[in-house]
Amino acid sequence: MTELSKARYRPGSSRFLRFLSYLLLIITSVLILLPIVITFLYSFFPVKEMTGYLKLRNNYSNEQWMDILLSPSIVSLRQYYSLMIEKPIYLKLFVNSAIYTVSVIIGQALIIPALAYSLSCFRFRGRDTLFFGVLMLMLLPFQVTMAPSVLIMRTLGLMDTIWAIILPMLVSPFYVFLVRQYMVTIPRDMLEAGLMDGAGTVRTFFHIVLPISKPILGAACALSFADTWNLVEQPLIYLSNSRDLMPLSVMFNALSTEEAGVAFAGAALYILPALLLYTYFQEDILLGIQLSDMK
Amino acid sequence: MTDGSVDNNFVGIQNYQKVWENEVFRLGLRNSLELSLICAPLIFVLSFVLALMLRSLGRASLPFRNILLMPYLVPTAALLIVWMLIFDYGGPINRILALFGVDRVLWLESEYLRVPVVLLYVWKNVGFSIVIFSAALESVPDELYEFARLEGASAYKMATKITLPLILPTAFLVFVLAWVNAFKIFKEVYFIGGAYPNESVYTLQHFMNNKFSKLDYQDVTTAAYSFAVIVLVLFGVLYAQKGVRGHD
Numbered sequence: 001m002t003e004l005s006k007a008r009y010r011p012g013s014s015r016f017l018r019f020l021s022y023l024l025l026i027i028t029s030v031l032i033l034l035p036i037v038i039t040f041l042y043s044f045f046p047v048k049e050m051t052g053y054l055k056l057r058n059n060y061s062n063e064q065w066m067d068i069l070l071s072p073s074i075v076s077l078r079q080y081y082s083l084m085i086e087k088p089i090y091l092k093l094f095v096n097s098a099i100y101t102v103s104v105i106i107g108q109a110l111i112i113p114a115l116a117y118s119l120s121c122f123r124f125r126g127r128d129t130l131f132f133g134v135l136m137l138m139l140l141p142f143q144v145t146m147a148p149s150v151l152i153m154r155t156l157g158l159m160d161t162i163w164a165i166i167l168p169m170l171v172s173p174f175y176v177f178l179v180r181q182y183m184v185t186i187p188r189d190m191l192e193a194g195l196m197d198g199a200g201t202v203r204t205f206f207h208i209v210l211p212i213s214k215p216i217l218g219a220a221c222a223l224s225f226a227d228t229w230n231l232v233e234q235p236l237i238y239l240s241n242s243r244d245l246m247p248l249s250v251m252f253n254a255l256s257t258e259e260a261g262v263a264f265a266g267a268a269l270y271i272l273p274a275l276l277l278y279t280y281f282q283e284d285i286l287l288g289i290q291l292s293d294m295k
Numbered sequence: 296m297t298d299g300s301v302d303n304n305f306v307g308i309q310n311y312q313k314v315w316e317n318e319v320f321r322l323g324l325r326n327s328l329e330l331s332l333i334c335a336p337l338i339f340v341l342s343f344v345l346a347l348m349l350r351s352l353g354r355a356s357l358p359f360r361n362i363l364l365m366p367y368l369v370p371t372a373a374l375l376i377v378w379m380l381i382f383d384y385g386g387p388i389n390r391i392l393a394l395f396g397v398d399r400v401l402w403l404e405s406e407y408l409r410v411p412v413v414l415l416y417v418w419k420n421v422g423f424s425i426v427i428f429s430a431a432l433e434s435v436p437d438e439l440y441e442f443a444r445l446e447g448a449s450a451y452k453m454a455t456k457i458t459l460p461l462i463l464p465t466a467f468l469v470f471v472l473a474w475v476n477a478f479k480i481f482k483e484v485y486f487i488g489g490a491y492p493n494e495s496v497y498t499l500q501h502f503m504n505n506k507f508s509k510l511d512y513q514d515v516t517t518a519a520y521s522f523a524v525i526v527l528v529l530f531g532v533l534y535a536q537k538g539v540r541g542h543d
Contacts, residue, residue: 018351267375282364
C-alpha cells in the first residue's frame with residue numbers, strides 16, 4: 001500500500017468535503033457491520049431468552065412491537081455448548097462445509113494458476129477464443145450448465161457423492177479470469193530474461209510467475225473460500241438425495257426455524273472462519289486487484 | 296430440440312415456443328431482468344461515490360476499505376436470521392418507519408420482499424466493486440487534478456470531466472460484472488423466500504431449479520439456452536466495444 005502513503009493532492013480535499021466523506025463513510029461502515037455485530041451479540045444470550053424472543057416474530061397485531069434487545073439478562077455460552085456438544089448434526093454439517101471448502105481451494109491452487117499462465121503468457125492459435133469461452137462461462141449462472149453437468153455426473157456415477165460438488169468447482173472460470181488479468185501485467189521482458197538464463201517454461205512458471213502473482217493468488221484463495229463456504233445452488237441439485245452430505249449453508253434455513261434458540265450461535269460460528277481468513281488476506285485482495293488488469 | 300419420448304423425435308423449435316409461452320418462465324425472466332436492473336445501477340453508483348470518498352481521505356481510508364469489503368467474504372446464509380429479524384412485522388425497520396408516521400410494511404410476505412433481497416445483495420456485493428473502482432482511481436495521475444484546481448474547477452467538475460472519462464473502461468467492467476451477477480441473483484432470494492417465494496422475486500433460476508426437480512429436462516435445457524443467448528447478446532454487444540488485452 002505504498003501508493004496510498006504518499007502525501008499528495010487529492011480531488012475533493014477541501015475541509016468540508018473531507019468531513020462529509022468521513023461522516024458518510026462512518027455511517028456506511030456502521031450499517032455494514034451492524035448485522036455481523038448483532039449476530040455475535042445475540043449468540044451470547046441464554047437459549048431460553050432467545051427462543052422466547054424469536055417466538056415474537058411473525059406477530060401481525062398492530063399494537064405489538066418486538067423489543068430491541070441490547071444486552072442479555074446474563075452472558076451465556078449455553079448456545080455454543082448446546083450446538084457443539086448436544087447437537088452433533090450441526091457439527092457434522094459444519095465439517096461437511098469445511099471438507100468442501102478445503103478440497104476445492106487445494107484443487108484450485110493446483111489447477112488455476114497453470115491455466116491462467118497458459119492463457120496470459122503464451123501465444124497460440126485459439127487462445128483468445130478460449131479466453132472468451134472462459135468469460136462466457138463466468139457470466140452464465142449455474143442453472144444454465146446444470147442439466148449437462150448432471151448428465152455427466154450421472155454417467156460417471158458421482159451424483160450424491162462429495163465429488164459432484166468438488167470436481168466442477170475446481171475450474172471455476174471467475175478465478176481463471178482473475179488470475180489471468182493479473183498475469184497479463186507481468187512484463188514480457190521478465191519472462192524473456194528467464195528464458196535467456198536457460199529456465200524452461202516450467203521453471204519460469206515456478207520461479208518468476210508464481211512469486212510475482214502472490215497477491216492475486218491470496219486474493220483468489222480468499223474469494224474462492226467465500227464462494228464455497230456460501231455454497232447453495234450445487235448441493236441443492238447434486239446432493240438432493242443425500243441430506244447428510246449437505247454443507248451447513250444450505251441447512252441454515254431449516255436450522256433457524258427448528259432451533260431458533262441456538263441459531264445465532266450457529267451463524268456466529270459460521271461467520272468466524274470467514275472473518276479470520278479475511279483479516280489474513282485483506283491486503284492481498286486490495287493489492288491483487290489494484291495491480292491486475294481489471295481497470 | 297427433441298421431445299421427451301423414448302424415440303427422441305426431433306421437434307424443431309416447438310420446445311422453445313412452449314417455454315416462451317409459459318407464464319412462469321416469463322414471470323421469472325421479467326423478475327430476473329427487473330431485479331438486475333435495480334441492483335446493478337445501485338451497486339454501480341454507490342461504489343463509485345464511495346470509492347471517490349475513499350480516495351479523498353487518502354491514507355486514512357484504509358480501515359474503511361477493509362470494512363466495506365468484509366461482507367463479500369461473509370456467508371450470507373449465516374445472516375439470514377438477522378435479516379428475518381430486522382424485517383419482521385414488529386421489527387426495527389418497521390419501527391423506524393412508524394417513527395416517521397408511515398404504516399408498517401409486511402416485508403417478508405408481500406411484494407415488498409424485493410427490498411430485503413436487494414439490500415442483502417447490495418450489502419454483500421458493493422465492496423468488490425469499490426475495490427475495482429478504487430484501483431482505477433489510484434491510477435489517475437494527480438497532475439491532472441492540480442491543473443484543474445489551478446484553473447478553478449469545482450470538485451463536481453473534476454469528478455465528471457477528469458475522473459469519469461479516465462476510468463471509463465473500469466466503470467464499464469464494473470457495470471457489466473454488476474449487471475450480469477445481479478442477473479444471476481438466486482442465493483439471496485432462496486435464503487429469504489425458499490424455492491417458491493413471492494411472485495415478485497420468483498427468478499428465472501427458480502424456474503429452472505423447480506423444473507429440474509420435476510425432471511422436466513426439456514424445459515430446463517430450453518430455458519438454459521434461452522438464458523445463455525440472452526447473456527451472450529447482452530455481453531457480446533458490450534464486449535465488442537472493448538476487446539481483450541493480452542501479451543501480443
